[in-house]
Amino acid sequence: MTEQGKNKGSVTIVLFSGDMDKAIATFVIATAAASMGMQVTIFFTFWGLNVIKKEGGLIKGRNWMQKMLNIMNYGHAKKLAISKMNMFGMGPAMLKTMMSHKKVPSLQEFISMATALGVKFYPCEMSMTVMGLKKEDFIDECEEVIGAVSYLSIAKETTINLFI
């Protein structure tokens, strides 16, 4: 860890959820912390992987179960459900409108701001294997694919650790 990280603290966030509202909360904290000079790492695991998936490519995976899971769980930063009042997609659409009225950035804008501030994104290796996903399925902003041990080796050095 750099000297800067030690003085100003650092944050690791595990994003397990693939809900849009929870992803936005994650990125609000991540960008705020990065603006304060803290080192920020987000570990995307399980449903959270949807946040960093590229658009398109409906059918992914090797066997029929993985393919079915990926079709039913199709999503990316622009297409995520919300954790409450989803109402078959009406909820997210209304929430996006309300957010843009208040000039709150969209999830894609948050992702590019976080990248500009040096926030690091790591996809979880184990969830990817289970779901049959490859590194190419994720946006280019992602660092290498890591496992729980690598995540913990970063997390144990940090001052704040969140699971969302």
Added chain:
Amino acid sequence: MNYKVDKSIDCTGLSCPLPSVKTTLALEQMEVGQVIEVLTDDPVSKRDLPVWAQSTGNELLGVEEEGKVIKIYLKKAE
């Protein structure tokens, strides 16, 4: 109070955490010792930006209010 402002950013209408994020990104393009003026109408930023300055080590020169607009002056530190 008058400061020699090197750069001014307009964050009016923006809410948390954008004013501090935009300030950080703007400061990256500036030299040490230069002064940035941040315009905001978000009452939370009036409280948050001084905390941000303390945490990042940048110097808070002053906070002024003109009607709804809050002007925050910061000097870039190393």
